[in-house]
Amino acid sequence: MRNNYVETGLIAGLTLAFFLAGCSNGDDESTDGPKNPAGNGGSGGAGADANADGTMPEAGAAGSGGKPATDSGTTTDGETDSGNGGEAGTAPDGGGGGAAGAGSGGAAGASPEVTIYFTEEFEDAEYKTRGWYESLPKTLSSDSHSGSHSLECTYNKGQPDCSGQGAGRHLFPETDAVYLGYWVKYSSDFVGSGKPYHPHEFYFLTNKDDKYEGPAFTHLTLYLESHWESASAGALWVGFQDGKNIDQSRRGEDLIAETENRAVAGCNGLPSGYSGSCYNAGSGVYVNGVTLASPTVLTPQNKNDWNHVEYFAKLNSISAGRGQPDGILRVWVNGAMVFERTNAILRTAQHADMKLNQLLFGPWIGDGSPIKQSFLIDDLVVASGRP
Numbered sequence: 001m002r003n004n005y006v007e008t009g010l011i012a013g014l015t016l017a018f019f020l021a022g023c024s025n026g027d028d029e030s031t032d033g034p035k036n037p038a039g040n041g042g043s044g045g046a047g048a049d050a051n052a053d054g055t056m057p058e059a060g061a062a063g064s065g066g067k068p069a070t071d072s073g074t075t076t077d078g079e080t081d082s083g084n085g086g087e088a089g090t091a092p093d094g095g096g097g098g099a100a101g102a103g104s105g106g107a108a109g110a111s112p113e114v115t116i117y118f119t120e121e122f123e124d125a126e127y128k129t130r131g132w133y134e135s136l137p138k139t140l141s142s143d144s145h146s147g148s149h150s151l152e153c154t155y156n157k158g159q160p161d162c163s164g165q166g167a168g169r170h171l172f173p174e175t176d177a178v179y180l181g182y183w184v185k186y187s188s189d190f191v192g193s194g195k196p197y198h199p200h201e202f203y204f205l206t207n208k209d210d211k212y213e214g215p216a217f218t219h220l221t222l223y224l225e226s227h228w229e230s231a232s233a234g235a236l237w238v239g240f241q242d243g244k245n246i247d248q249s250r251r252g253e254d255l256i257a258e259t260e261n262r263a264v265a266g267c268n269g270l271p272s273g274y275s276g277s278c279y280n281a282g283s284g285v286y287v288n289g290v291t292l293a294s295p296t297v298l299t300p301q302n303k304n305d306w307n308h309v310e311y312f313a314k315l316n317s318i319s320a321g322r323g324q325p326d327g328i329l330r331v332w333v334n335g336a337m338v339f340e341r342t343n344a345i346l347r348t349a350q351h352a353d354m355k356l357n358q359l360l361f362g363p364w365i366g367d368g369s370p371i372k373q374s375f376l377i378d379d380l381v382v383a384s385g386r387p
């Protein structure tokens with residue numbers, strides 16, 4: 001059984017390593033070199049991570065570090081959240097009226113107004129020439145979805161990332177809505193983290209944070225990742241955190257009705273009604289996070305073969321000085337929508353001009369990969385909507 005509190009804790013905790021490491025990285029590839037945001041978090045990163053992760057799941061009660069203060073009123077997520085997203089119903093392309101309405105339909109819909117921000121075909125590792133920065137893993141496989149190569153990420157046993165190759169980022173025009181599509185092929189023995197959390201894979205950051213910002217503690221980070229509960233059952237996880245928006249002096253209070261100067265992913269209330277977490281990252285600074293899951297949609301049959309994963313997120317609108325419950329989060333696997341929320345609050349009026357502007361690809365198994373395993377990525381597309 002999944003424990004959302006745990007899941008989210010992990011999300012934030014582990015990404016804290018990114019946060020710490022990210023701060024120290026101001027340069028691009030050449031100087032970043034060996035640094036990989038996740039791995040090299042240096043002692044600091046590792047420490048924080050261990051700390052946060054340590055308080056987690058199995059540990060549970062052991063709770064050495066600061067015990068997370070979960071938001072009151074969190075609904076235990078379980079299968080409820082993981083299913084189909086309620087009100088949004090079935091409209092596959094999202095064009096049609098989700099209950100949230102508010103003009104959100106079109107953006108996610110089909111083609112007419114979709115702008116392709118960038119594509120990556122992984123035919124060579126000259127990523128910098130195509131706008132990538134930091135250190136996107138350079139190992140290519142001759143197995144490809146199209147062309148003759150793909151990106152190969154191999155987790156060595158006990159290691160957290162793609163063989164120490166780090167993570168890569170790419171900016172795109174500031175936008176309220178973003179689409180990510182990619183083809184992925186998991187090795188036949190792929191098991192993911194072997195834990196109820198991780199790996200992290202894709203993240204979106206915003207114009208409220210630096211282009212090198214670590215993703216674990218920002219004004220908003222959106223997460224998309226595959227999670228294998230077992231070697232035979234995988235799901236797509238959708239998460240978000242906005243730790244920098246937390247009113248740390250009032251954590252644990254529900255500030256939703258009172259002020260827009262608050263977080264949306266835990267610690268100051270949970271305006272979307274999703275379950276979330278709020279916990280001490282180890283330094284007295286609390287972090288938050290929401291993790292939602294699709295049903296089990298990946299099986300052994302999805303391994304050793306190419307799968308198309310698509311994600312769409314649209315930030316909620318701001319009206320009458322308040323963030324409105326009309327943000328959208330959707331995931332498709334091999335053309336079928338497997339996850340949808342149309343009532344997400346991802347920003348408040350405090351940051352009404354927050355826009356998405358950065359993709360980060362940073363595979364990360366905080367506790368280290370349980371075995372040597374790999375996956376391939378090809379034909380990545382980032383756009384304003386689902387093409």
Ligand SMILES: [Ca+2]
Pocket residue numbers: 121122123144145146147148149150378379
């Ligand atoms: Ca290719």
